[in-house]
Amino acid sequence: MNSQDDVKELPILKLYIDGFGRQGEAIANFEGKTIFVFGGIPGETVLAQVIAERRSYTAAEVVEVLVPSDKRVSAPCKFFGRCTGCQWQHISYDTQLEIKRDILIDALLRIGGIEPLVLPTLGSAQQLGYRNHARFTVSKEGGRLGYVHKERRKHVEIENCLLMAPWINEAIELLQGKVSETTQLSLRYGMNTGSYLLQPTFQNPDISLKSGQKYYEEILLSKRFQVSSPSFFQVNSLQAEHIARLVIDELELDGTQTIVDAYAGVSTFAVLIADQAKKVIAVEESASALIDATVNTKDISNVEIFQAKTEELLSSIAGNEIDAVILDPPRSGCMQGTLDALLDFPPPKIVYISCEPETLARDLSILTAGPFKIKNVQPIDMFPQTHHVESITTLIRDNDRLNLINARQSLTLASGSPRRIEILQGLGLEFDVKTSTVEEPSVPDGTNPIELAKNRAYEKAISVGSNTFEGTVLGADTVVEIDGRILGKPSDSEQAREMLNLLRDKEHRVITAVCAYDVSVGEFLISHKTSIVHMRKYSDEDIETYIASGDPMDKAGAYAIQNHYFAPVEKINGCYLNIVGLPVCTTLNLLQRFGIRIKNDLQSSLLGLTRCPECKKAVGLQQPSGRKRR
Numbered sequence: 362m363n364s365q366d367d368v369k370e371l372p373i374l375k376l377y378i379d380g381f382g383r384q385g386e387a388i389a390n391f392e393g394k395t396i397f398v399f400g401g402i403p404g405e406t407v408l409a410q411v412i413a414e415r416r417s418y419t420a421a422e423v424v425e426v427l428v429p430s431d432k433r434v435s436a437p438c439k440f441f442g443r444c445t446g447c448q449w450q451h452i453s454y455d456t457q458l459e460i461k462r463d464i465l466i467d468a469l470l471r472i473g474g475i476e477p478l479v480l481p482t483l484g485s486a487q488q489l490g491y492r493n494h495a496r497f498t499v500s501k502e503g504g505r506l507g508y509v510h511k512e513r514r515k516h517v518e519i520e521n522c523l524l525m526a527p528w529i530n531e532a533i534e535l536l537q538g539k540v541s542e543t544t545q546l547s548l549r550y551g552m553n554t555g556s557y558l559l560q561p562t563f564q565n566p567d568i569s570l571k572s573g574q575k576y577y578e579e580i581l582l583s584k585r586f587q588v589s590s591p592s593f594f595q596v597n598s599l600q601a602e603h604i605a606r607l608v609i610d611e612l613e614l615d616g617t618q619t620i621v622d623a624y625a626g627v628s629t630f631a632v633l634i635a636d637q638a639k640k641v642i643a644v645e646e647s648a649s650a651l652i653d654a655t656v657n658t659k660d661i662s663n664v665e666i667f668q669a670k671t672e673e674l675l676s677s678i679a680g681n682e683i684d685a686v687i688l689d690p691p692r693s694g695c696m697q698g699t700l701d702a703l704l705d706f707p708p709p710k711i712v713y714i715s716c717e718p719e720t721l722a723r724d725l726s727i728l729t730a731g732p733f734k735i736k737n738v739q740p741i742d743m744f745p746q747t748h749h750v751e752s753i754t755t756l757i758r759d760n761d762r763l764n765l766i767n768a769r770q771s772l773t774l775a776s777g778s779p780r781r782i783e784i785l786q787g788l789g790l791e792f793d794v795k796t797s798t799v800e801e802p803s804v805p806d807g808t809n810p811i812e813l814a815k816n817r818a819y820e821k822a823i824s825v826g827s828n829t830f831e832g833t834v835l836g837a838d839t840v841v842e843i844d845g846r847i848l849g850k851p852s853d854s855e856q857a858r859e860m861l862n863l864l865r866d867k868e869h870r871v872i873t874a875v876c877a878y879d880v881s882v883g884e885f886l887i888s889h890k891t892s893i894v895h896m897r898k899y900s901d902e903d904i905e906t907y908i909a910s911g912d913p914m915d916k917a918g919a920y921a922i923q924n925h926y927f928a929p930v931e932k933i934n935g936c937y938l939n940i941v942g943l944p945v946c947t948t949l950n951l952l953q954r955f956g957i958r959i960k961n962d963l964q965s966s967l968l969g970l971t972r973c974p975e976c977k978k979a980v981g982l983q984q985p986s987g988r989k990r991r
Contacts, residue, residue: 378406448746449748454745468719472726473723494594524745556579584633601629618684620685621683621685623688627650654666686712687714704727710756716749725756768881769957815876817874819876819878821836822834822885840871846863860919888950894930899929938973
């Protein structure tokens, strides 16, 4: 598997493979370092040549298998391990399907916190020769086609690619050594039509293939599609038909439904379901894809096409009678606006086609926190011999949960803290304020600060909830802990002085626990956040001036991080708003799980919000960018 490059200066390691990484590489550990091992299988012992050392990992490739897995097979391609385009040719196909299901299950639990029914992966009848689309790099000298090695970043010339349709391999032979006028080229081929597209336009008269076509055509389920050069289309035509049949089955069409085809592309799904639906609304942002979609639907009267961002159009039509929504977003998943529209006006059914398990898990966690439940998740192998996995998830609107969520929207804050009120107001949430009657007595040294904060947050929520008829009560409690001692709110100036002296020029922990309590059904959720705070070496005069201001008296640990005059904190590690008294990241996670969301376009003006990456992410200030497809 070694490409014979000169890597003698880097060591060969004896490694035990104990798992897979997110890009399909086998993983081993060596002297505390993570090693990504191309060509390994979990359970194997191998000798691996180190080929690159990065900041966070080391890359290696197998040169000898000492203890092989019974899942190992001989890779059919002589370029396997040299071009790195495939990751799993050395693994039996049945095992590949099992691993892809496991990857999906892991992402759903690890990122989404959900454990839906994940069905066995549906395999591809073609494990080789299935790709209808190829992108090649061209060598600077000789105009030779190939790929770029993932780690070495060097051009690897190939004679053919076993994943590609036979016609594409024939085209490689015709183009090899004749395309030096470009650095990259793209070939797209209609497996069911023989139509093709070769870009860019070549001037070399020795090239017998026509080039520069603006589009090619493909047929799926007897429907003809025009696909322009920049437009997305599935690379596996046979499995694309399989996906279409599955989507049609999940929609249970009987000719009476109105369906939204979101992220419609060239209107593939819209065309394929049109004769079984009353109306299809296709939504696509790309101008080139819209040109194709217009051609593809020109003879179909019940398809209406909109050029718009999915999140914007869904919001505008959400009040209409929509029976189901098909989601087929790019790898980055759905934008928050799309999810918000689906939660504000939930359709009876969503069929979500995903090519990225991690963004799928993120989106499903949001949708299932709302009124949707997952019927099942069906992985399907669109990309044999690689780690990529496609899936189809069917979500059904749960009307009982919808009613429960609607009842939870009335929010009460069980605290009179000006800081917590200001934070919630900054999030655009509407809420009432009721002060809890829970006492906060001194506690003995050695008390578990996390459990203390969680218990108090729960008690505050329950206390206010007992006098509230409906909705959600939010309780919170913040404690300061240093060297096993818990500092509450000072009872007088002397105690404030003692606390500030104790904290001076030292590191301590701030823990805030948050409890969301559903008054109607008695359900509650509790979580907490911990931040590490290092105080500056302030003077005795600073302490006295601060105490004289009166500010320390209602604050755990006798200080406020946001006080610009005293400015007691030198540095922090963790959530800034947690130290203020209400971590937005934790709070919104709990509220979201109760179906309560931010509904306005939040700006980053909320004090301290941008100081915590998790808080920024929770409020949507860090959105995934780009529309990269498979």
